[in-house]
Amino acid sequence: MVSEGNLVVSNAGDCRAVMSVGGVAKALSTDHRPSRDDERKRIETTGGYVDTFHGVWRIQGSLAVSRGIGDAQLKQWVIAEPETRISRIEQDHEFLILASDGLWDKVSNQEAVDIARPLCLGTEKSLLLAACKKLVDLSASRGSFDDISVMLIPLRQFI
Template sequence: MCVPEAEQVGQEIENMDNNNNSSSSSSSNNNNNNKLESISEDKAVVERKQNLLNFVPSLRSGEWSDIGGREYMEDTHVCIGDLAKKFGINSYSDEVISFYGVFDGHDGKCAAQFVRDHLPRVIVEDADFPLELEKVVTRSFMETDAAFAKTCSLESALSSGTTALTAMVFGRSLLVANAGDCRAVLSRCGTAIEMSKDHRPCCTKERTRIESLGGYVADGYLNGQLGVTRALGDWHLEGMKGMGEKLGPLSAEPELKLVTLTKEDEFLIIGSDGIWDVFTSQNCIDFARKRLQEHNDVKLCCKQIVEEAIKRGATDNLTVVMVSFHMEPLAHVVVERGRVRRSISAEGLQNLRGLLDC
């Protein structure tokens, strides 16, 4: 059974206090008994709250990818258990920082591979790492993008683009950074919590940003060319990007989401957009939970997600990275579903009555 949120626990304590204050009309004996009972109940709530907040994640990760229905494989990914150790950097922190990423290339695989290989190093070599990770990650996305622009200017054959989604786990914190339409979904007691937003031209917020920078959306594509509104690379596409103050409508700046992990948080799925073409976020969490309950093997679960996506008719490259926050198998829970209201039009009702009268 899932532990209540910390805010809910606090509300429970407040409600208990109010209930106890309203029962002062009882006899002295009863008051003492009630007080003892109240103390016992409060202690149970506090213990549950501490159990929630004192959670220490035990990390396991797995990954799987497939070319899918494409002629070329342009997805790539990375899983680094200890970012500072990987690059021999003294982080001045006792906390291990783990790094995971999925990169979905387009017009070639060079940008995706470049970002996979360079972004983690740029992050750890930033002067503010690891003290100001949110600023560091945002800056590193932009710096990696600029570095790829220089590489392309020297060798035009490398010109391409890539979406990028990274997740960093340090202590009980999870920081997700996204530029593009890869997606990260957190399983919290079996409920899907989306940790990123898909950056597509149909998004009102993105469209407003695009138009303010001189871009436009045509037939669902950015400047009639790209199906995403944020990506690294694509410097070869005219009118998409600019340097310095003269920015273009295609942005490499990621959107960030930071959460504090609790015992309720089970695992994180990061997938390239080919996965989300055939899975909803909740459907993918449900599918993954069931498999993990069967075998508790994170890598095998990733493989099964990819295989299921192919069975469902996915035609894109497919990549899944999964990060589990527990060693033990997942508990069975009942996930509450939102009520779906159904209605029938007056015309439909009239037609139905006609059929029933026949």
């Protein structure tokens, strides 16, 4: 959400918001994974357990995300409460990438910015869609079988 020159990012799960600041990737959210110390402790404090299966941390041997909507059988440990970050939009804040873990599991924050930036600095919406498609195609070509959803938001219009 953008309000009065502020960018408000809330996240619960493993989608991520990354901003291009003068071409440098800046993560505005942190993935909610059971491997995070704070998330693991929260889960264990409420009687749940976290373990690994084939190198992936999971809650109750099942879910690999510690916050989200749904998963009724795990509601005691998987909460929907988001983490929120508010940033003032500055002149060097170029664009925001909002994407699902299908992208971030195969493409780093900086690589995504580097690929999208040449197409995002113009004013043509068709180039924004082309940048989204380029990121989706890259992740798929690297073997992502997860949902790959990508959205790009130019930020300079809000200054």
